[in-house]
Amino acid sequence: METFSIDVLIIGAGGAGLRAAIEAKEQGASVLLVGKEVLGCAHTGMAMGGLNASMVSPATPKFHAQITNEGGYFINNRKIVKVFTDEMPARVLDLERYGVMFDRKDDGSFYVWAGSKQKYPLNICVGDYTGREMMQGLVDQSRKIGVMYKDECFISKLLTKGKRVIGAVGLDLKTGEIFSVSAASIILATGGAGRMYEVTTNAASNTGDGYALALDAGCALIDMEMVQFHPTGIAYPPSVRGVLVTEKVRAHGGILRNKNGERFMSRYFPKEMELAKRDEVSRSIYQEVKEGRGTVHDGVYLHVDHWKKEEIFDKIPDVYEQHKNIGIDISKEPMEIYPSMHHMMGGIRMNEWGKTTVKGLFVCGEVAGGVHGANRLGGNSIAEGQVFGRRSAISAVQYAKKHSRALIVTSDVTVEAERISAYRAGKHGVSPHIIESKLKKLMWEYVGIYRNEKDLLKAKKEILSLAKALKHMKARSDASTRNRDLQDCLEVSNMLKTAYAVVLCAFKRKESRGAHSRSDYPKTKKSWEKNIVIYQEKQKLILSYAGVVKSA
Numbered sequence: 001m002e003t004f005s006i007d008v009l010i011i012g013a014g015g016a017g018l019r020a021a022i023e024a025k026e027q028g029a030s031v032l033l034v035g036k037e038v039l040g041c042a043h044t045g046m047a048m049g050g051l052n053a054s055m056v057s058p059a060t061p062k063f064h065a066q067i068t069n070e071g072g073y074f075i076n077n078r079k080i081v082k083v084f085t086d087e088m089p090a091r092v093l094d095l096e097r098y099g100v101m102f103d104r105k106d107d108g109s110f111y112v113w114a115g116s117k118q119k120y121p122l123n124i125c126v127g128d129y130t131g132r133e134m135m136q137g138l139v140d141q142s143r144k145i146g147v148m149y150k151d152e153c154f155i156s157k158l159l160t161k162g163k164r165v166i167g168a169v170g171l172d173l174k175t176g177e178i179f180s181v182s183a184a185s186i187i188l189a190t191g192g193a194g195r196m197y198e199v200t201t202n203a204a205s206n207t208g209d210g211y212a213l214a215l216d217a218g219c220a221l222i223d224m225e226m227v228q229f230h231p232t233g234i235a236y237p238p239s240v241r242g243v244l245v246t247e248k249v250r251a252h253g254g255i256l257r258n259k260n261g262e263r264f265m266s267r268y269f270p271k272e273m274e275l276a277k278r279d280e281v282s283r284s285i286y287q288e289v290k291e292g293r294g295t296v297h298d299g300v301y302l303h304v305d306h307w308k309k310e311e312i313f314d315k316i317p318d319v320y321e322q323h324k325n326i327g328i329d330i331s332k333e334p335m336e337i338y339p340s341m342h343h344m345m346g347g348i349r350m351n352e353w354g355k356t357t358v359k360g361l362f363v364c365g366e367v368a369g370g371v372h373g374a375n376r377l378g379g380n381s382i383a384e385g386q387v388f389g390r391r392s393a394i395s396a397v398q399y400a401k402k403h404s405r406a407l408i409v410t411s412d413v414t415v416e417a418e419r420i421s422a423y424r425a426g427k428h429g430v431s432p433h434i435i436e437s438k439l440k441k442l443m444w445e446y447v448g449i450y451r452n453e454k455d456l457l458k459a460k461k462e463i464l465s466l467a468k469a470l471k472h473m474k475a476r477s478d479a480s481t482r483n484r485d486l487q488d489c490l491e492v493s494n495m496l497k498t499a500y501a502v503v504l505c506a507f508k509r510k511e512s513r514g515a516h517s518r519s520d521y522p523k524t525k526k527s528w529e530k531n532i533v534i535y536q537e538k539q540k541l542i543l544s545y546a547g548v549v550k551s552a
């Protein structure tokens, strides 16, 4: 069995993990970066619209912080939001140093556009393929400075000693071999969990692994009920259902209409119209469809056919191509859209230095909680990954300097290796795909845009019954090398655990706030301006509350 010994292990090679790896390496630490896919292909590459930073006056970090907190319905950690918004301009300049060419105007200043709530524009971009360009720059820089990358590898377990993480066990997806890593400190940058929903904008790798790994290691998560549904996912055809249509479309004058041609946002948010907050637009679309004013495919229309064609090519070339591929010319006809699960606002509890509740374990990116509160503003995610990628790396390197690597207990690795091998038995047993498809359906149906006690109880019961089926789950292939079914077994277990945490927290929050809409508790209550904390003790998930960090 291959064993690595390293100062800092970084799990996840999206925008946040890569930024962390660059920083840790530049600080002089030995670094191993692990991701489930080939380097450069992480989910961040799908980011379209852009990232927020106060690069152009009159926008300021203070304004950026203010709308982030307002947009998050005031359960964001203010200290975290302050460092995020203060440091963002410097992180943009880092990205430019790595070779990212943001759109600029003829006079050389940044081209910025205004997303939801942005009285002063904050969103800088590269067309509507910002994530792709960002990943390119980050990968180039990490290669240039010699970050060691272990691609197509799945970390399945964090190893602990007392209350500290000391390493991890992983499966090499190419060879089927198990490996272990002894690390002085670990950064989790594993991204979100969109794949636990039937309809999502997320990449295949977003299976909630980081939340499950953290819970197993005794780490606390917060506000897991806060799941964002982006208003504009493609509604039809089924092959591309859920795929994102960027907010940049509405920000540049895209118009939403129902089947009767009514610009229905005037019914719900007459002032903000299409640029109301994401949770608000999603609920409005939901209502239109529910009341019979949706399209035949249960969506609504999004028009840009009133734009000049050059503007479409200039501002949203990827959206144009996406639709051309499904036979729709958006310069002549509308898109058909419906909300799609998009982002986890909740996640691993951290402080402003990416420190978690477990010693030696740090976090950054979407898997972390606290930045976005109850609703994320467009452009704030790939941005905050840069700030907390860097900060978590600084903390992890400092920790590694003070604490030597601990010896990994061989039997801990063997137990995990045996757990993985047991799934390999082939044919006889429950297919991971059956469990996964049941989970996706129940999450979409019972834990969606609107929730209520009855549905959440149903979800809880069904998840517990699926958890029982996990014991009989088997990969249908017994291939000892690349075995996609085996990966699915590991991912389904993680999705189920993450989903269970979402359901328990959603049940606990008896109010509506941002993305968490309870039809049985429709009001937002001051008394609920607090964070819900969840952690695992003796195999049980325990819930508690924490006051929101309000002083920056």
Ligand SMILES: Cc1cc2nc3c(=O)[nH]c(=O)nc-3n(C[C@H](O)[C@H](O)[C@H](O)COP(=O)(O)OP(=O)(O)OC[C@H]3O[C@@H](n4cnc5c(N)ncnc54)[C@H](O)[C@@H]3O)c2cc1C
Residues within 6 Å of the ligand: 011, 012, 013, 014, 015, 016, 017, 034, 035, 036, 037, 042, 043, 044, 045, 046, 047, 048, 049, 050, 051, 052, 130, 131, 153, 154, 155, 156, 189, 190, 191, 192, 201, 202, 203, 205, 206, 209, 210, 244, 342, 343, 364, 365, 366, 367, 378, 379, 380, 381, 382, 383, 385
């Ligand atoms: C279509 C789309 C468009 C978006 N557009 C924007 C936008 O314009 N602006 C914006 O701010 N946000 C946008 N977002 C959100 C944003 O893209 C994500 O929140 C962000 O990219 C997350 O980055 P990350 O580095 O945390 O995670 P990811 O990019 O998801 O990377 C996670 C990494 O962790 C790895 N990993 C996961 N589990 C394991 C495991 N068990 N073992 C090993 N590796 C593991 C994965 O393989 C991957 O390398 C968009 C999201 C989508 C879906």
